[in-house]
Structure formats: structure tokens, C-alpha cells
Amino acid sequence: MGVVSRFVPLLVLALGINGCTKKAEISASATDSKEIRIGQFGSMTGGEATFGQSTDKGIRLAIDTKNSAGGINGKKIVLITEDNQGKPEEAAAVVKKLITQDKVVAILGEVASTRSLAAAPIAQQFKIPMISPSSTNPKVTQVGDYIFRVCFIDPFQGSVMAKFSRDNLKLKKVAILKDMKSDYSLGLAEFFTKKFKDMGGEIVSEQSFQAGDQDFKAQLTQIRASSPEAIFIPAYYTEVGLIARQARQLGLKAILLGGDGWDSPKLFEIGQPAIEGAYFSNHYTTESNNPATQDFIKRYREKFGEVPDGLAAAGYDAAQILIRALEKIPHAVPEAIRAELASTKDFDGATGKITINADRNADKDAFIVKVQGNVLKFVTLLGP
Amino acid sequence: MEELVQHIINGLNLGAIYALVALGYTMVYGVLQLINFAHSEVYMVGAFSAYYGAHFLRLQANPGWMAFATVIGLSVLVCLALGFLIERLAYRPLRGAPKTNVLITAIGVSLFLQFSGQVVFGADPKLFPQVLEDYPLMRIGEIQIQFFDVTILGTALLTMALLQYFIQYTKTGMAIRAVSFSSRSAVLMGINVNRIIMVTFFLGSSLAGVAAVLVGLKYPKIEPLMGTLIGLKAFVAAVLGGIGSLPGAVLGGLVMGLSEEMVVAYLSSTYRDALAFGLLIFILLFRPSGIVGKIKVEKV
Numbered sequence: 072m073g074v075v076s077r078f079v080p081l082l083v084l085a086l087g088i089n090g091c092t093k094k095a096e097i098s099a100s101a102t103d104s105k106e107i108r109i110g111q112f113g114s115m116t117g118g119e120a121t122f123g124q125s126t127d128k129g130i131r132l133a134i135d136t137k138n139s140a141g142g143i144n145g146k147k148i149v150l151i152t153e154d155n156q157g158k159p160e161e162a163a164a165v166v167k168k169l170i171t172q173d174k175v176v177a178i179l180g181e182v183a184s185t186r187s188l189a190a191a192p193i194a195q196q197f198k199i200p201m202i203s204p205s206s207t208n209p210k211v212t213q214v215g216d217y218i219f220r221v222c223f224i225d226p227f228q229g230s231v232m233a234k235f236s237r238d239n240l241k242l243k244k245v246a247i248l249k250d251m252k253s254d255y256s257l258g259l260a261e262f263f264t265k266k267f268k269d270m271g272g273e274i275v276s277e278q279s280f281q282a283g284d285q286d287f288k289a290q291l292t293q294i295r296a297s298s299p300e301a302i303f304i305p306a307y308y309t310e311v312g313l314i315a316r317q318a319r320q321l322g323l324k325a326i327l328l329g330g331d332g333w334d335s336p337k338l339f340e341i342g343q344p345a346i347e348g349a350y351f352s353n354h355y356t357t358e359s360n361n362p363a364t365q366d367f368i369k370r371y372r373e374k375f376g377e378v379p380d381g382l383a384a385a386g387y388d389a390a391q392i393l394i395r396a397l398e399k400i401p402h403a404v405p406e407a408i409r410a411e412l413a414s415t416k417d418f419d420g421a422t423g424k425i426t427i428n429a430d431r432n433a434d435k436d437a438f439i440v441k442v443q444g445n446v447l448k449f450v451t452l453l454g455p
Numbered sequence: 456m457e458e459l460v461q462h463i464i465n466g467l468n469l470g471a472i473y474a475l476v477a478l479g480y481t482m483v484y485g486v487l488q489l490i491n492f493a494h495s496e497v498y499m500v501g502a503f504s505a506y507y508g509a510h511f512l513r514l515q516a517n518p519g520w521m522a523f524a525t526v527i528g529l530s531v532l533v534c535l536a537l538g539f540l541i542e543r544l545a546y547r548p549l550r551g552a553p554k555t556n557v558l559i560t561a562i563g564v565s566l567f568l569q570f571s572g573q574v575v576f577g578a579d580p581k582l583f584p585q586v587l588e589d590y591p592l593m594r595i596g597e598i599q600i601q602f603f604d605v606t607i608l609g610t611a612l613l614t615m616a617l618l619q620y621f622i623q624y625t626k627t628g629m630a631i632r633a634v635s636f637s638s639r640s641a642v643l644m645g646i647n648v649n650r651i652i653m654v655t656f657f658l659g660s661s662l663a664g665v666a667a668v669l670v671g672l673k674y675p676k677i678e679p680l681m682g683t684l685i686g687l688k689a690f691v692a693a694v695l696g697g698i699g700s701l702p703g704a705v706l707g708g709l710v711m712g713l714s715e716e717m718v719v720a721y722l723s724s725t726y727r728d729a730l731a732f733g734l735l736i737f738i739l740l741f742r743p744s745g746i747v748g749k750i751k752v753e754k755v
Contacts, residue, residue: 116578289719
């Protein structure tokens with residue numbers, strides 16, 4: 072990989088094909104006070120492309136709706152989107168560009184914690200507020216007082232899944248298969264283990280892989296030998312489908328458990344029928360009877376012709392609380408936006424009520440969903 | 456014990472996949488002394504042409520050997536065409552140029568295809584059409600052997616045997632060996648070197664096409680970057696076995712697969728890639744010609 076990836080930037084430049092589907096929309100009038108510039112960075116291409124694309128759709132829905140209703144105090148919101156190709160180093164580079172070149176007043180992104188962590192120090196350094204829609208690793212908002220998120224964090228998500236496994240599923244023996252390279256995966260595994268052991272459960276096997284692997288049979292064979300009742304797989308949908316298939320091929324009948332990184336239509340496409348009956352924690356459910364959620368789903372379907380996944384909902388909410396903050400202040404200056412974001416309380420979002428706490432995380436409940444055919448069936452709502 | 460047997464089976468299967476891709480590298484290297492880095496992208500394009508072909512012809516509706524043959528045929532055809540284009544447009548103009556130029560061009564072609572693939576096919580992973588059903592072939596206690604596992608290993612061995620026969624006992628094969636030995640003397644003997652190189656590329660590319668379908672069926676997630684890692688591993692396998700040698704490629708692949716499996720099972724998956732590339736360094740240091748190789752490996 073080393074040799075090849077060193078050539079990547081050079082070649083991409085030389086060939087002029089920039090892997091991205093959406094070029095930054097830079098308007099000619101950079102200093103025009105008639106508009107408010109917001110930056111977005113995400114994985115529009117790369118292995119986890121549905122993360123970036125879903126989030127982007129959610130964000131655009133929120134911003135387009137606001138703009139067609141007249142914008143904020145007569146000013147249009149301009150969204151500048153940058154693709155990081157799913158790479159942390161790209162994330163850092165594009166965020167720097169958004170701040171220094173495009174002069175955005177706030178930044179939305181990312182889904183993956185590893186990439187949010189790469190970008191956050193830059194946003195903090197330039198004092199530009201950054202809102203992550205769905206990065207759940209606790210370290211993300213610890214970077215500084217300009218970094219926010221609208222979702223729950225891994226200690227909560229991990230312990231919720233542990234609680235669910237012990238209380239609802241009555242499991243005793245669980246194996247873990249985690250991604251060595253992902254902050255998200257390691258964090259979830261750690262907090263799940265802690266809570267599950269505290270509640271009297273046993274982790275019978277702990278195996279790891281690296282994002283991009285295709286063969287998981289070595290790990291799964293080891294797991295099989297410890298005969299667990301369930302396997303907790305804190306990973307992204309790209310690997311989960313293959314892991315599920317190979318587990319079933321090896322004759323493993325254990326229940327599969329996961330986190331919000333599973334949420335993608337691709338999970339069913341690649342994982343079915345092996346993924347049937349699996350449970351994971353998520354940011355929202357389409358079955359919610361919250362009017363704000365149903366309104367979001369309806370408008371999303373009208374605009375994009377598909378049912379939004381959890382990441383689209385989280386993206387929408389990140390944009391919504393930013394819009395709310397912008398509405399409350401006379402001038403869109405980063406410092407004022409930051410102060411206003413920090414005071415967000417009981418905001419009625421698509422993923423439920425959002426209150427930003429002192430650590431700039433959102434206090435929210437987690438939805439446990441079950442994979443049934445090609446839909447996610449709501450099972451239960453668990454609080455802290 | 457049962458575990459160990461299962462690990463050996465898993466390792467052999469993984470190795471068979473590396474072997475299949477490694478054969479393509481070794482074919483081209485044997486003749487041109489060129490490491491065709493674009494090989495893994497030809498493989499990727501093969502997988503996608505099978506994907507689109509199967510969807511267009513609605514082959515998923517009635518899976519079976521007919522559908523399987525059609526998909527393999529399609530994949531091989533597209534790979535042949537791509538191999539032809541790459542050779543004609545990128546490598547042939549550089550025939551007289553220094554080796555480094557050709558090598559860098561190969562990396563360029565590889566990256567060009569990877570990123571064009573993201574634009575054309577989309578970057579999100581897709582499900583490879585299941586044109587042939589996989590099922591457990593044997594179950595002894597806990598030990599499982601899948602139908603595809605046997606098929607892939609069988610295909611790798613069969614292809615190796617056929618290629619070996621072709622190279623050793625046919626007229627074209629003899630010409631390939633002559634070009635491999637010395638292309639300048641081959642010209643003097645009246646061999647059309649460009650034609651022979653083209654034949655080699657055709658062979659290498661069609662191998663990528665076959666591998667793409669088999670691997671696609673086994674690991675049914677395809678994406679434009681799918682070739683990168685498997686290509687590099689297969690390349691290491693080819694060097695390990697002795698680049699330029701067909702049995703070496705298969706042997707190297709199997710050794711790689713087995714050792715990776717054992718490392719992941721009994722040490723940690725963190726060392727998986729470290730092992731693969733560590734092996735490469737080790738082999739280049741102590742036995743540059745590989746396990747069965749005779750020819751000298753060029754420094755790249």
C-alpha cells in the first residue's frame with residue numbers, strides 16, 4: 072500500500088480526475104455578505120461512501136428547505152461540500168481548505184470518528200465551530216470547545232448494547248470481533264466489555280481485523296471454538312455483511328450484535344440472509360411516532376425518493392441545530408455561533424430531542440433495532 | 456485439533472485466491488520482466504463487468520452452471536479487451552524505454568483505473584451476483600468445507616497445469632519462452648515479439664477475469680478499490696514462489712494464505728499485512744529467486 076499510496080496525490084493531480092463526485096461549489100463573490108457559508112466534509116467516495124452520501128442528503132434537505140423559505144435574515148446559506156474519500160489525512164486537508172480558502176463560518180462532519188478526530192484540531196485551532204452528526208467516539212468533542220456533536224457517545228452506546236444483551240436477550244457468553252484500525256470500533260468494544268462484565272456476563276473471545284479485509288474465517292474459527300451465544304461486531308457495514316456470511320458458512324449460529332455503523336442499505340444487500348435477526352443500536356427509527364421524525368421522513372422521501380437511514384437523520388439534525396443557532400444571532404460570526412450551539416436545549420430533531428450538554432455531546436436515548444428482511448424493526452428504546 | 460484443521464482449510468482457500476491472481480502477475484513478468492501493477496485493476500474491472508452483465512441479462516433469476524459460464528465468459532472478454540488496450544496504449548510505446556519508466560507507467564495505469572472505477576461504477580460496495588450457489592460440501596464434526604473453496608483451489612491448480620502445458624508444449628508457448636529468454640534473439644528467429652507479448656497479456660488478463668468471478672462469488676462484496684490489497688498480496692505471493700514461475704506462483708499463494716491464516720488465528724490480525732510484506736523483504740534478502748524460481752529478480 073505504501074508505495075502505491077505515495078503516488079496517489081501526484082497522479083490524481085496529474086490526471087485531473089479527482090475521485091470525487093461533487094466538486095466544491097465556490098461562488099465568485101467570496102465576501103458577499105448576502106450569504107452564509109457553511110462547509111461540509113464527508114466520505115462521498117471510498118469504501119464507506121454511503122455514510123457521506125446519506126449525511127449529505129440530510130444536510131442538503133435542511134439547508135434547501137431553509138433557503139427556499141427565505142434563508143436566515145434574508146441571507147442564503149451556501150453549502151460547500153468537500154470529499155475526503157474516507158481517508159483521515161484527506162479530512163484534515165479539506166477542512167483546512169474550507170476554513171482558510173472558502174472562509175466558512177461553521178463546519179458539518181464527519182460520520183467516522185477517525186476522520187472527525189483528524190479534522191477537529193484544525194477547526195479548533197481556527198476557532199470555527201464544527202458539528203459532527205454521528206461520530207460517537209468520546210475523544211471527538213474533547214478536542215476543544217468548538218467541537219460539537221448531535222449524537223450519543225460510545226460509552227453510552229456500548230453499555231446500552233451490553234445492557235440489552237444481558238437484560239433483554241439474557242445472554243451470558245459473548246464474543247467480540249473489532250476493527251483494529253478504527254477509533255470507533257475499539258471504543259465501542261471497550262465500553263461494551265466493561266458494562267457486560269459488570270453485569271455478570273463473560274467475554275469468551277476477543278478477535279480483531281483491519282478495515283478492508285475480506286477474509287474473516289481465521290477469527291471466526293477461533294470464535295466458534297469458544298461457543299458464544301452472540302458476537303458483538305462494532306464495525307462499519309462494509310465489513311459486517313461479509314463477516315455475517317462467513318460466520319454462517321462456518322456453522323456459527325450466534326446472534327449478531329452491532330452499533331450505529333451498521334446502518335446502511337448496503338447492509339442488507341451484502342449481508343442477507345446471514346444478517347437476519349441481528350440487533351444493533353441506532354440514532355433513530357423510521358417507526359418513531361415523533362412528528363418531527365415523521366415530517367423529516369416524508370420530506371426526505373419526496374426529495375430523494377428513498378427512506379432515510381440513521382445517518383441521513385443525524386446529518387439533518389446537525390444542520391438543523393446550526394440553522395437554529397444562526398437564526399438567533401445578528402451576525403454569523405464563529406464565536407457567536409459557538410455560544411449559541413452550546414446552549415441548544417430540547418431541540419426537536421429527526422432523531423429525537425437534542426440537548427447539548429457541558430461536554431458538547433447530545434444527551435439522547437438509543438434505539439435498538441432488529442434486522443428483518445430489508446427493514447430495521449424497532450425493538451426498544453434505552454436510556455442512559 | 457478440529458480448529459487447526461479448519462484453519463488449514465481456510466488458509467488453503469485464501470491461498471488459492473492469491474495463487475489465481477499471482478499467476479497473472481507471473482505470466483507477464485516472465486515475458487516482459489514487467490510487474491504489471493494494473494493487473495489487480497483488470498481483476499476489478501472483470502468483477503464489475505460480471506456484475507453489470509449478470510444484472511443486464513437477469514442471470515440471478517436462475518442461477519446455475521449456464522449463468523456461471525456466461526458470467527465468466529463476459530468477465531474474461533472484458534478483461535481481454537482491457538488488457539489489449541493497456542498493452543497497446545501504455546506499455547507498447549515504452550518498449551525501448553528504461554524499466555523504471557514502464558514500472559511507473561504501470562502504477563499510473565493502476566491508479567487511473569482505480570479512480571476512474573470510482574467515478575464510473577460508484578464508490579460504494581456492491582453485491583456480486585450469486586450466479587452459482589455455495590453450499591457446504593463436507594461437514595466432519597465442526598469442520599466445514601464449502602463448495603466454492605474446492606472450486607477455487609481446483610481452478611487455480613487446473614489453470615496452472617494448463618498454462619504449464621501451453622508454455623512447454625505448444626508452438627506459441629515455445630515462442631513465449633524464446634521472447635522471455637531474449638527478445639532480441641527472438642526477433643532474429645522470426646518471432647513476432649509484439650504478437651507474443653500481446654498473447655501473454657491476453658492470458659494474464661483472462662486469468663484476472665476468471666479470478667474476479669470466483670473471488671466475487673466467495674467474497675460477494677465488490678468495489679473499485681477491491682484489487683489493491685489482493686493484488687499486492689498476490690504479487691508478494693508471486694515473488695515468494697519465484698516470479699516468472701507458474702508452479703511458484705501457486706505455491707507462493709498457498710504459503711501466503713496459510714501463514715496469514717495462522718498468524719491471525721494464533722497471534723493477532725494486526726500482524727497480517729506485516730507478515731505478508733515482511734515475507735517479501737525476507738525473500739528478497741535471502742532468496743531473491745523465490746522458492747522455486749530460477750531467473751534473477753530485477754530490482755524495482
